[in-house]
Amino acid sequence: MAQPNKKGPIKTVDIFCSSCKTQLFKYRKGGKGALVKCFKERISQDFTKIPCICPSCERAFARPALIRGAPAYKMIGGKVTFK
Template structure:
C-alpha cells in the first residue's frame, strides 16, 4: 500500500481531550471526515507528556500502531474532539 504524503495538508486542526478539554496536538489533517488516526510525522505541536495519555485527566485517548508502514496513533472512539 502507498505511504501517506510526507508533506501532507497545510490545514491544521487542534485536538482536545473530550473529558477535560486539555489540548493534545496540533495536527495537519487532510479531508473533512472524522479523526480516526494521526500520523506522527504530521503532528506539529505535541502537548502530551506520556504517549497517548491526556496530560489533564490521565486517560488514554489513542493506541500507537503502524499504518501503511508509518507510525501513527489510532484514536479511541469518543475520547478526542477537534476544531
C-alpha cells in the same frame, strides 16, 4: 501499500481531550471526515508528556499503531474532539 504524503496538508486542527478539554495536538489533517488516526509525522505540536495519555486527566485517548508502514496513533472513539 502506499506511504502517507510526507508534506501533508497545510490546514491544522487542534485536537482536545473530550473529558477535560485539554489540548493534545496541533495536527495537519486532510479531508473533512472524522478523526480516526493521527500520523506522527503530521503532528506539528505535541502537548502530551506520555504518548497517547492526556496530561491533565491521565486518560488514554489513542493506541500506537503502524498504518501503511508509518507510525501513527489510532484514536479511541469518543475520547478526542477537534476544531
